[in-house]
Amino acid sequence: PAHANMANLWMEQTVDGLTRAFQVKFVDWTDPSANVFHVCAEFDVEREHTTDTRRPDLVLFVNGIPFAVIECTGVLHHLRDPLAGWEILLSLLRPAGLMRVALYSATARRHVVAARTYLAQRGYPATASSMRRARQDLLALPDDHPARPVTRYADFFTLSECRDLLFHVQEHRFTLLQVEAMLAELGLEFLGFELGNPRVRAGRASFASPAEALSLAAWHAYEQAHPDCFQAMYQFWVRRRPDELAARPGRD
Numbered sequence: 217p218a219h220a221n222m223a224n225l226w227m228e229q230t231v232d233g234l235t236r237a238f239q240v241k242f243v244d245w246t247d248p249s250a251n252v253f254h255v256c257a258e259f260d261v262e263r264e265h266t267t268d269t270r271r272p273d274l275v276l277f278v279n280g281i282p283f284a285v286i287e288c289t290g291v292l293h294h295l296r297d298p299l300a301g302w303e304i305l306l307s308l309l310r311p312a313g314l315m316r317v318a319l320y321s322a323t324a325r326r327h328v329v330a331a332r333t334y335l336a337q338r339g340y341p342a343t344a345s346s347m348r349r350a351r352q353d354l355l356a357l358p359d360d361h362p363a364r365p366v367t368r369y370a371d372f373f374t375l376s377e378c379r380d381l382l383f384h385v386q387e388h389r390f391t392l393l394q395v396e397a398m399l400a401e402l403g404l405e406f407l408g409f410e411l412g413n414p415r416v417r418a419g420r421a422s423f424a425s426p427a428e429a430l431s432l433a434a435w436h437a438y439e440q441a442h443p444d445c446f447q448a449m450y451q452f453w454v455r456r457r458p459d460e461l462a463a464r465p466g467r468d
Contacts, residue, residue, distance in 0.1 A: 242279055242281055243278055243279060243281070251278050251279050252278070252279050252280070253276065253277070253278060254276075254277040254280075255275070255276055255277070256275050256277065259275040259282075261275065261282065276314055285313065285314050285315070285316065286305055286308065286309050286313060286314070286315045286316070287315075287316045288302075288305055288315065288316070288317050288318070289316065289317075289318040289449075289451070290318055290449070292317065292319060292388075293319050293320045293387060293388045293389065293390070294384060294386055294387060294388075295386075295388075296386065298319075298388050299398055299401070299402075302317075302398070302402060303402065306402055306404070306456075309456070311456065312455070313455065313456075314407070314453055314454070314455050315404075315453065315454050315455065316410075316451070316452070316453050317450075317451075317452060317453075317454060318449040318450065318451045318452075319388075319390050319395065319449060319450045320387065320388065320389040320390065320449055320450075321389065321390065321391075321392075321439070321446040321447075321449065321450055322389035322390055322391050323391065323439050323440070323443045323446070324439075324443065324444055324445065324446045324447040324449075325389050326362070326443070327362060327363060327364075327365040327366050328366055328381060328382070329389070330361075330362035330363040330366075331354060331363035331366045331382055332382055332383075332387075333363075334354070334357075334363045335350050335354075335382060335383075338353075340383075342379060342383040344375055347375055347378055347379065347382075347383065348375075350382070351367075351372065351378065354366060354367050354372075355367050366381070366382070369381065390450070391436060392432045392433075392435050392436040392439060392450070393432070393433065393436050395432060395450060396432040396433065396436075399432075399454060403456060403457050403459075403460035404454040404455065404456060404457065404460075405454060405455055405456065405457045405458075406430055406432060406452065406454055407430075407452070407453040407454055407455060408420075408429065408430060408452060408453060409435075409450070409451060409452045410451040410452065410453070412451075413445075413446075413448055413451075415442065415444065415445045415446075415447075416445060416446070418442075418445075419435065419438045419439075419442065419445055422438065
């Protein structure tokens with residue numbers, strides 16, 4: 217594949233006047249299990265053509281080689297045009313780089329939508345006093361009201377987080393089929409969900425094969441049966457598809 221050339225090196229050696237070329241493979245692209253993976257948080261990296269450093273949230277090392285990472289959590293779904301914003305981020309991603317993305321689930325946010333609708337219909341402004349009153353009114357709702365579950369969210373109990381939860385001026389929510397369509401349009405390959413959430417781990421364990429676990433259609437079906445699985449957002453990793461790399465060389 218095209219991306220394999222990014223972690224391979226051709227070398228020449230001359231012995232007794234005879235020159236031979238051989239390839240040193242730093243990454244085994246055919247068998248991922250043959251590589252050593254390591255993730256480091258808050259790792260200082262030196263910028264190109266300068267001694268300045270920057271500190272990404274996470275850097276993934278493959279066999280000791282740092283791969284470029286872009287992390288975009290909780291941002292795209294608040295843009296006017298999430299896909300356009302994603303395209304801009306993609307233009308900054310190196311060819312072999314990885315991108316971590318987090319998006320709101322339309323299914324998991326159904327209670328938030330009900331609460332936002334409830335508050336909007338009653339005209340609560342996004343002021344501190346109004347938000348405190350809104351929280352009390354939501355707590356007073358009957359247990360079977362569709363908005364009532366938001367009172368169990370951690371974000372409900374601080375004003376700054378509650379503002380983002382219930383009063384944000386712009387919020388997009390997605391299904392996994394929509395995410396799949398966006399990845400296809402952007403030329404991205406889905407690499408899997410983060411497994412820190414026990415509900416997501418349970419979903420991953422339910423699939424019969426690794427290939428099925430990489431099917432967003434299969435995950436969509438699973439989410440319909442387990443609607444709170446992605447309450448903490450869809451959090452997943454992507455990279456450019458090999459065919460996209462071959463057709464459109466990326467940045468150095």
